[in-house]
Amino acid sequence: MVSKVKKNISKLKASATLAINEKSEELIKKGKKIYKFGFGQSPFHIPDKVVETLKKYAHKKEYLPIQGLPDLREKISKYLLKKTGVNYSKDNILITPGSKEAMLLMHVVFNGEILTPAPSWVSYEPQAQIGLNKVHWMETSQENNWFPTAKELENKLKIIGKKKNLILILNSPNNPSGAICNNLKDLAKVAKKYKLLVLSDEIYTDLSFDGNYKSISKFYPEFTFISGGLSKWCGAGGWRLGFLAVPNGSKEFMNSLKSLASESYSTVNTPTQFAAVEAYNGDYENYKLKVRAILNAVGTYVYSNLKSNKVLVNPPQGAFYLMPEFKNKKFKSSSQLCNVILNETGVAMLPGSDFGFSPKRMLTRLSYTDFDGIEFFKSVSNYKSISEEMVKRYAPNVVEGTTKLSNWAKNL
Numbered sequence: 001m002v003s004k005v006k007k008n009i010s011k012l013k014a015s016a017t018l019a020i021n022e023k024s025e026e027l028i029k030k031g032k033k034i035y036k037f038g039f040g041q042s043p044f045h046i047p048d049k050v051v052e053t054l055k056k057y058a059h060k061k062e063y064l065p066i067q068g069l070p071d072l073r074e075k076i077s078k079y080l081l082k083k084t085g086v087n088y089s090k091d092n093i094l095i096t097p098g099s100k101e102a103m104l105l106m107h108v109v110f111n112g113e114i115l116t117p118a119p120s121w122v123s124y125e126p127q128a129q130i131g132l133n134k135v136h137w138m139e140t141s142q143e144n145n146w147f148p149t150a151k152e153l154e155n156k157l158k159i160i161g162k163k164k165n166l167i168l169i170l171n172s173p174n175n176p177s178g179a180i181c182n183n184l185k186d187l188a189k190v191a192k193k194y195k196l197l198v199l200s201d202e203i204y205t206d207l208s209f210d211g212n213y214k215s216i217s218k219f220y221p222e223f224t225f226i227s228g229g230l231s232k233w234c235g236a237g238g239w240r241l242g243f244l245a246v247p248n249g250s251k252e253f254m255n256s257l258k259s260l261a262s263e264s265y266s267t268v269n270t271p272t273q274f275a276a277v278e279a280y281n282g283d284y285e286n287y288k289l290k291v292r293a294i295l296n297a298v299g300t301y302v303y304s305n306l307k308s309n310k311v312l313v314n315p316p317q318g319a320f321y322l323m324p325e326f327k328n329k330k331f332k333s334s335s336q337l338c339n340v341i342l343n344e345t346g347v348a349m350l351p352g353s354d355f356g357f358s359p360k361r362m363l364t365r366l367s368y369t370d371f372d373g374i375e376f377f378k379s380v381s382n383y384k385s386i387s388e389e390m391v392k393r394y395a396p397n398v399v400e401g402t403t404k405l406s407n408w409a410k411n412l
């Protein structure tokens with residue numbers, strides 16, 4: 001009998017992040033102490049005034065326009081202008097239930113193929129599969145900070161050939177490596193030469209520890225799409241508020257995105273859109289400074305205590321991830337490595353194979369958010385001086401898990 005599930009959908013498997021969570025919960029039920037380094041969620045509170053605004057508008061029940069609240073689109077437009085120097089007008093912004101949905105809509109609308117570096121976020125490939133778009137991976141290296149060089153990009157494009165429509169997906173700071181792309185200008189030159197569309201996933205860009213908001217749109221405004229939202233910098237993942245900014249010459253794209261939005265989620269929930277106006281319009285620089293300083297201090301602690309001749313890892317640069325590589329030939333795959341580490345130390349991480357690497361590379365993604373961000377945040381009066389003592393006091397699970405992991409790695 002013919003399957004009732006479409007082939008491209010039946011191939012999808014449950015998200016790796018969820019699988020590691022389930023395994024961790026199982027072990028917790030058996031009484032084992034688990035260090036949750038597998039799940040990437042902001043540990044911080046949403047700024048009070050943003051929450052107050054949500055409460056104030058909770059009674060608003062009418063549907064908003066498909067494209068989103070005009071005032072919110074206006075504020076995001078201004079925000080992007082300030083951060084990137086590029087003018088995405090409010091008519092070029094679509095409000096979506098999380099930036100994940102923004103990217104999914106793009107995959108469904110787009111007629112062509114996808115190009116993305118390994119490592120890249122777990123959802124790009126499955127989303128491309130849903131949109132029936134082929135994916136081309138570009139392996140990167142630790143020496144090049146886990147991003148492709150312009151030459152590597154051009155070489156890949158020569159192999160793919162010139163005749164195809166292509167979207168290059170870039171994510172900086174990056175999930176899973178935590179690295180920031182420092183060669184955006186060079187990559188933009190190649191993108192321009194080959195007329196690529198670029199999808200710049202900027203969900204973590206406000207969490208760049210050097211405080212610079214770097215976007216490839218600055219060098220390639222004509223064909224850069226930007227996705228972003230409140231999930232990471234504002235600690236509001238569960239609110240599901242994202243956006244897609246579409247470049248000026250892509251009206252056809254925007255019309256189709258809007259049609260798809262109207263036939264699927266209709267419009268994002270009304271109170272959250274009003275609260276997001278406050279988030280994008282208010283001054284939250286101090287909040288961001290503190291959040292970044294805490295993440296940087298915790299990430300630096302993990303990095304300093306983990307790196308060794310057995311564990312290669314780059315210093316933290318942004319978001320809340322590190323991507324250690326374990327020097328070992330004992331394990332068949334990074335997924336086996338993660339399972340053994342979870343069973344022997346209680347540290348839960350995700351395997352590099354979930355992010356586009358060959359399973360043979362002993363890479364893992366380590367998320368250092370297993371701490372009470374609200375308490376840590378309250379304790380910081382001066383974001384410039386977060387001591388190791390504070391990390392030990394307010395992020396004890398991260399400290400203990402790091403010790404377990406680094407001791408485990410000594411015996412490799």
Ligand SMILES: Cc1ncc(COP(=O)(O)O)c(C=O)c1O
Pocket residue numbers: 040097098099100101121171174175201203228229230231237240241242
């Ligand atoms: C790289 C990356 N992009 C996009 C998202 C999606 O975020 P949201 O849909 O919550 O906006 C995530 C969430 O984990 C992510 O890590």
